[in-house]
Amino acid sequence: MPQTAAAPKLLTVAQAASLLAVSEKTVRRWIDDERIPYLRLPGGGYRIPQGALLASLGGNYALGDELEEIDARMARVTEDEVRAALE
Amino acid sequence: MPFVVVDTNVSLPATLISTGLMRKFWVLLAFGAAAYRAEHLQLEVDGLEAQATDVGGEIHGRQALKRLATQADQARASMEELLPVGTPSDWFAIGGVDLFSEYERKVEEVAAKLRVDPPPDPAQARRQVEAVCVAAEASFDPADVPSLTADSDDDLIVWTALSGGADLLISDDKHVVPDEAAGSNSYAAGDNTVVAVRFGYLIDNYLDEVEWDRIDGRMLPQLYRAGLADR
Helix, strand or coil: CCCCEEEECCECCCHHHHHCCCCHHHHHHHHCCCCCCEEEECCCEEEEEEHHHCCCHHHHHHHHHHHHHHHCCCCCCCCCCCCCCCC | CCCCCCCCCHHHHHHHHCCCCCHHHHHHHHHHHHHHHHHHHHHHHHHHHHHHHHHEEEEECHHHHHHHHHHHHHHHHHHHHHHHCCCCCCCCCEEEEHHHHHHHHHHHHHHCCCCCCCCHHHHHHHHCCCCHHHHHHHCCCCHHHCCCCCCCHHHHHHHHHHHCHHHHHHCCCCCCCCCCCEEEEEEEEEEEEEEEEEEHHHHHHHHCCHHHHHCCCCHHHHHHCCCCCCC
């Protein structure tokens, strides 16, 4: 098992932003809005549990709508064509 | 309960094409992610509290954590209703910053090569990969990645799987699983080992009891929304 929930991998704001390819400003906004759980350190820094951060994507983005848009744009392409394009 | 890393030659067709077998497998990973989160997210509170005791500090967002766990449980229950009885809910994906970035780059490449207009948004597509991952590795310094395959470009995916503690690496890359007839290949580094398997080998040998013809990959957007029903 890569990590345990009892000892979650904790990320800094910069690491969280890097993981999801979003700006640190975006992560700080999620923190300010308490859209993600976090630990506020005595020195003022933040630590964000990685598992919850990944899970929060479903609430912070409309994943269903986004996937539907991808599916619509790719509707004329087959799985084999994508695989061939990758070779 | 396999933890798996999925190479881009599988994750791209899985996320971009709604009607293929790879998308059906992606539904399985989404089901696994929901089940994992329903069970483990609440426990992250305990983990955070232990960390707070060790280093000091104050936990915020308990409500957010509770909401995420509830959403995951709703998504898991909805998927359980829609998927054939016996569909496994214990296949968990592990990702990585480098893997996500490579995926995003390849989405652009493939869309350009296939002249898809308008092309899919690479950031949106990347989120589809991130969203099914229950854990992820940080970016690696290339100097730290050992030589593991015949092509140094492919070492990163194997290293991601080894570092992440994955049980399986699913890849149709000829350098990762060179013997197509055998369909699998093992890698080891330190105490970690991972079995790399071709997608077809995975379906035939690990997931042969899944009723694939009763899983519709086009249902995935609907399944994502199910978890947000009471948002």
